[in-house]
Amino acid sequence: MKRYNIFYFIGQAFAGLWRNGVMSFASVAVLMSCLVVIGGFSLIVKNIDLNLEQFGNLNEIVVFCNTEATEEEIVAVGEQIGKLDNIASIRRITKAEGLAQMKAEYDVYDDVSEENNPLPDSYEITYVDTEKVGELDYQLHQIEGITKVNNRLDLATSIESVKSGVMLIFVWFLAILSVVSVFIIINTIKLSVFARRHEISIMRYVGATSWFITLPFIFEGIIIGLFSSVIAYFAEWYIYSYIETMVMADLQMISILTFAEIKNTVLFGFMGLGVVAGIIGSSISLSKYLKS
Amino acid sequence: MIDFVNVKKAYPNGTMALKGVNLHIDEGEFVFIVGHSGAGKTTIMKLLLREEKISSGQLIVGGHDLAAMSNYKVPYYRRELGVVFQDFRLFPKKTVFENVAFAMEVVGTPRKKIVRRVPAILNTVNLAGKQDSFPNEISGGEQQRVALARALANNPKIIIADEPTGNIDPKMSLEIMSLLMKINKLGKTVIVVTHEKNLVDYYKQRVVMLKDGLIVEDHVGGMFQ
Numbered sequence: 462m463k464r465y466n467i468f469y470f471i472g473q474a475f476a477g478l479w480r481n482g483v484m485s486f487a488s489v490a491v492l493m494s495c496l497v498v499i500g501g502f503s504l505i506v507k508n509i510d511l512n513l514e515q516f517g518n519l520n521e522i523v524v525f526c527n528t529e530a531t532e533e534e535i536v537a538v539g540e541q542i543g544k545l546d547n548i549a550s551i552r553r554i555t556k557a558e559g560l561a562q563m564k565a566e567y568d569v570y571d572d573v574s575e576e577n578n579p580l581p582d583s584y585e586i587t588y589v590d591t592e593k594v595g596e597l598d599y600q601l602h603q604i605e606g607i608t609k610v611n612n613r614l615d616l617a618t619s620i621e622s623v624k625s626g627v628m629l630i631f632v633w634f635l636a637i638l639s640v641v642s643v644f645i646i647i648n649t650i651k652l653s654v655f656a657r658r659h660e661i662s663i664m665r666y667v668g669a670t671s672w673f674i675t676l677p678f679i680f681e682g683i684i685i686g687l688f689s690s691v692i693a694y695f696a697e698w699y700i701y702s703y704i705e706t707m708v709m710a711d712l713q714m715i716s717i718l719t720f721a722e723i724k725n726t727v728l729f730g731f732m733g734l735g736v737v738a739g740i741i742g743s744s745i746s747l748s749k750y751l752k753s
Numbered sequence: 754m755i756d757f758v759n760v761k762k763a764y765p766n767g768t769m770a771l772k773g774v775n776l777h778i779d780e781g782e783f784v785f786i787v788g789h790s791g792a793g794k795t796t797i798m799k800l801l802l803r804e805e806k807i808s809s810g811q812l813i814v815g816g817h818d819l820a821a822m823s824n825y826k827v828p829y830y831r832r833e834l835g836v837v838f839q840d841f842r843l844f845p846k847k848t849v850f851e852n853v854a855f856a857m858e859v860v861g862t863p864r865k866k867i868v869r870r871v872p873a874i875l876n877t878v879n880l881a882g883k884q885d886s887f888p889n890e891i892s893g894g895e896q897q898r899v900a901l902a903r904a905l906a907n908n909p910k911i912i913i914a915d916e917p918t919g920n921i922d923p924k925m926s927l928e929i930m931s932l933l934m935k936i937n938k939l940g941k942t943v944i945v946v947t948h949e950k951n952l953v954d955y956y957k958q959r960v961v962m963l964k965d966g967l968i969v970e971d972h973v974g975g976m977f978q
């Protein structure tokens with residue numbers, strides 16, 4: 462019997478935003494900046510994860526044999542490694558296999574043939590106990606015929622510590638920026654409610670429900686959230702692409718996600734956060750009306 | 754229809770606005786509420802609207818126990834009441850039609866019904882032909898009639914008016930009062946707070962006099978000698 466028109470609420474919400482132009486603009490600007498920063502941090506963390514992954518299994522050590530070693534010597538090295546404690550698996554990579562891997566990854570190996578292959582034979586070792594990797598490293602160095610032990614532990618731990626540092630700052634930023642965004646939305650909606658206080662009081666006298674009265678303001682919060690998220694998306698896109706090309710050009714050993722790979726996550730993530738911030742902000746400023 | 758049983762009202766700051774009011778109003782009655790400033794007249798209206806809650810006693814309106822009523826039911830209860838204020842409280846940027854229609858819109862009345870009903874109500878308050886005017890284009894008396902039309906929009910059983918003639922030209926007061934009488938004849942219970950002794954005397958209706966939060970007189974037939 463009773464029909465409420467959704468366009469009524471949305472229309473009222475836009476009217477409110479327009480009436481409070483400056484505050485609405487400020488809310489969108491602040492919320493947008495917060496989203497861009499939050500998004501930026503998330504993307505940094507995501508890229509760190511990606512790079513960690515690409516360093517391969519972290520409990521992996523690669524040892525290289527002497528380039529001039531004979532087949533028997535190489536097999537002997539393998540046997541000696543096998544006798545050590547703390548070894549989970551061991552896999553030989555012949556110089557031919559090594560070359561094939563390098564050719565696949567780097568153009569400079571295009572001209573290298575099997576005959577002038579400069580690569581040594583190597584063993585990929587995985588170990589059981591990370592705590593005892595120092596000991597293992599030492600033992601591997603003692604084996605005759607091993608020229609180099611590539612232990613990625615140091616790199617891995619330093620990346621991990623960068624990541625946890627970034628995460629720590631991120632969490633703080635997230636907390637502070639969320640509070641700031643919600644706070645400014647609360648004030649915007651409060652102003653909007655204030656501008657319509659006479660109207661609201663009459664609505665109450667003629668029997669409008671709390672929902673009917675508050676819904677336009679909730680929509681106002683949602684619209685602020687959506688606007689901010691869309692603008693933040695484009696800003697993030699611009700900034701990220703800029704960084705992407707910079708990293709690609711100067712720091713080739715770091716791999717970085719392209720924006721195309723993450724754009725949906727960024728857009729929908731921003732929209733979700735923006736809408737939630739809008740709803741929380743407007744609900745807080747309307748709590749008085751929602752109660753009675 | 755309306756029953757105040759030993760109703761007391763204390764405001765949060767400690768003011769005892771009503772100190773034990775007993776008042777029974779039947780369906781279809783017309784009642785003037787009079788009394789000096791601060792006697793508690795507006796407080797009675799606010800209690801009826803459930804804008805304020807009683808502090809003790811009992812208040813039953815149209816079968817609803819207002820003290821026990823939960824907040825979410827209040828809007829639906831208010832649709833059984835129509836209210837008019839001294840200061841009209843119209844929207845300056847809405848036309849006469851829109852001001853009246855507003856009361857129906859906010860309770861979800863379909864557009865078709867609004868378009869049919871608003872002109873009929875405006876006719877009842879003798880405002881046919883003014884429906885496209887804005888409040889600043891019509892007189893105070895006419896504005897108050899718009900407010901009255903708005904109060905009638907959702908077809909309430911009770912009309913309450915707090916000094917409806919307080920802000921308008923005395924010559925126009927009679928017109929507002931006679932409209933309220935007419936609405937009463939149409940079957941609505943009407944409660945009017947007023948200071949206008951001559952009007953109260955003229956209409957010879959039931960008069961309830963408040964003094965310092967208590968009813969000191971309650972009789973039919975005009976003012977007090």
Ligand SMILES: Nc1ncnc2c1ncn2[C@@H]1O[C@H](COP(=O)(O)OP(=O)(O)OP(=O)(O)O)[C@@H](O)[C@H]1O
Nearest residue numbers: 764765766768770789790791792793794795796797
């Ligand atoms: N919200 C409030 N908080 C505290 N005290 C109030 C409040 N509203 C009214 N009062 C006090 O309660 C008493 C009754 O007030 P009320 O408004 O009911 O009087 P009234 O009869 O309508 O007076 P008037 O003729 O001046 O409109 C007065 O002493 C007033 O100061």
Ligand SMILES: [Mg+2]
Nearest residue numbers: 794795796915
């Ligand atoms: Mg009063």
